[in-house]
Amino acid sequence: MTWGLIIVLILLLLFVFALLTLGEGLLKVAASQSGVDGSDYSVIPNRLGNLFSGEKSKPAYIPAPAKVRHLKRGFNINLAGVADKKLYIASHRASSYSVKPSDFIGMSPMPKLLVETGTQVKAGQPLFFDKKRPEVIYAAPISGELIEVTRGDKRRITAVTILADQGEIQYHSYDQIPSLDASSREELVKFLLGSGAWPFIRQRPFDTVASENDTPKAIFVSTFDTAPLAPDLNLAVAGKEEAWYKGLELLAKLSGSKVHVGLNGGSDQAPAAAFINSNKINGVETHWFDGPHPAGNVGIQIHHTDPVLPGSTVWYTDVHGVILLGTLLLKGIFDTERVIALTGTELKGKYVSVHQGANVETILSDMTPEFSDEEIWAKDENGKKVKKTVQVRKTRVISGDVLSGTQIDKKGFLGFYDDQITAVKEGNYYEMFGWLIPATGHPTLSATFPAALFSDISYVADTNTNGEKRAFVMSGEYESVLPMDIYPQHVFRAIMCNDIEKMEGLGILELGEEDVALCEFVCTSKQPLQKMLREGLETLRNS
Template structure:
């Protein structure tokens, strides 16, 4: 803790904080040489300061534009009781944007955890592996024989495919890349532009990792990875070998102070402060011809655990949140499990009129009978009312003291900021024409004109899309715009289509 005496000043790009602690003067340095700083301090008649305690400070990024939705149902920092086993696990191709799957197994085949199930049509080295050992139970197909899922009946005890990780810490970049590809760990990496699985043929300019989740009811990453710092560091150290630039890690203030081989960025402010797109836009925007990677810190920890143990264990801490969740807290889930089977009666308060979302309420995927599996890379399950059993007569004309509204349509804007709201899944209106009222810009933190970019995407005007910043955005960056949009336009879907069409046009 700092004492009452605290002083800060700036010199060029260097920020120093001077303070006393236990009657002894200490100095915190930020990216500046100690000898130069000592000379600088003597100029300010502070030469008697003792350099007894110094450390490097992280960059600080404060986001002002955005919107934090204070919803009911946050997960307390406690563990849930043991869960029920899942009868089957599945790998779903639609969980990986841009994937063109080709099967490598048949029904009835025996597989180990880490055995390849399918590969990407454009790159046979990019394989997607089984989360468990067992028997391939079924390969489910849809229209035009599209692969919907590969289901596996798990063994009582999981057996892992062997991988040689004896020299993983000293592997050169090309061999490390091959190890991540053959183990299926590459599927955790995303690239900008196009927000799809990272291109294995290109080296990223930089890598951006987010360890600070700011979405509604988002879990606290520092708690999720408590005790797993070694796994996180191993993953980040491996990523640092795969880029010629830097690995930027966005953290909440004070979290993960001992990370090495990366550049910590302490972020604060409303959502979308914790998104990789915000970090990219504020630190090093992506220009045409450049490519960066993005991932979550929990994904980096999964990679690190594989490099330390040799096991392709994709399990991760997950938060159960939402106003209609039967319990709230953290648990460990393996991607591909059947969510309703695993949680059983502990998932929902009621048995009907509820929506279970894998992810947050802004960007998550609805859990239904057609896809009941927990997706890869997800850290949160949200349960809210569906709203299909609610009938309001002239609901828009009521005072709405308990209704969440960003536009001050209801008197709830007079409530204290600490108030928690219960929201449901109703859209409350049909799609209308886009209104240029600057409502997107109020919550859009990126240095981009969202309305004009959306119009360019709809018109598929490639030069304008490039000029307006299409290469550094992802659908999640527009989630708040979709939430506040009075026109009820599916903005994230438009951005996703635009990115996919642009990728096909260029490639």
């Protein structure tokens, strides 16, 4: 009796195994028929598979003596709509460009304009300055005619727009380009402040434009971005290696001690040679990081290299900032051209080289329509419910990534620090028993979905909140995606209580919005953590 049962069980197991193997074979056949590389296709959940495969070895591109810092906590959100590296538009000129004061944290609502509407400006020519910090000049990203100063509530300036020259760009000429060897740090700072390049250098804490009176503990640059659908920054430095090195030299001179460059040690693809060789420059150190998002965030890298402490400041910039600074010293021009990625499922993913602050309308020509007509229930003048046709947003355009970008119109402009535009589906729909059914097409960290077993599913993301806002209930969620020695939940509690001492003690100064973005994504209670963090930081900054 028992032997019979065992034999039946073994046969059943063999049958299931045969079925799985057959399925896998068919999958590979189908893949090869449609011309896809199916060599790593498997019907067995790959998280189970990972259990049996051994430890990952150190990639070959990392030099032998270099140490790799493995960050375990974090999460890569696999989204569909990656930018295709083969599709690259070498240079795109939009009709208009603008600088938005709202891109700069802590800027007063009405900066002082230096040029009048209707005048011609050159790329690099001073446009405006913040009345609280008159030394820092914000410059025109491109040459053309200043056509509009857009104002919002209470006459707040929301954008300063330039109608771009469509031919050759006219560059603002500087009196003198200081040479790195001959000039002192003060002279360099003074030059950068007046040139319009200074806002590219930001500081932690607070993520404001770096304070020119401080000497930072160190300057940080991250050469990779792990955010969902983030652009490959190797493309940004391609052909601009010289400017990259020059920029690093300049930063080394500006920093009190060291420039730290964060390198990606977790990707199959090697970082650009220029990035790896950064440490050949005096005063520059490279650090290898391996791990899921947010390992590429400069805030995480600062925390693991030389953390921000109460009473100290750290400066940082991005790859584009370094190249801009380098070009300024090398060629004497204010060149804001950068490679950006167009990502998301609602457009064809590609790379485009544009100047900073470009109007995105022409870039997004192949995007799905922003709005569609829909019938909804609404009350008429008699209070009766009737059907009514309204325009409903179907696509959201985001300047930046889906975790910490800013929503813009299709007629809007690229943000000052952004190198990515994402177009995702708007999630304004109802889903029957959406909270209950086990298999849904939404990205998630939770193992309550069977899809959690398959880590390489690419999701079509939409902006539905997937639930309503609730009080904090779960614990340990935020910690699991924030690779820092910080208790995020208690930071937020301190913010809610307005307890300044506790906020500072718990390390709020080390955090930026992009660092807690993943915490906000996974939050079961749907709390607006980035907004709360900014409020907490503002309380501290103004205290």
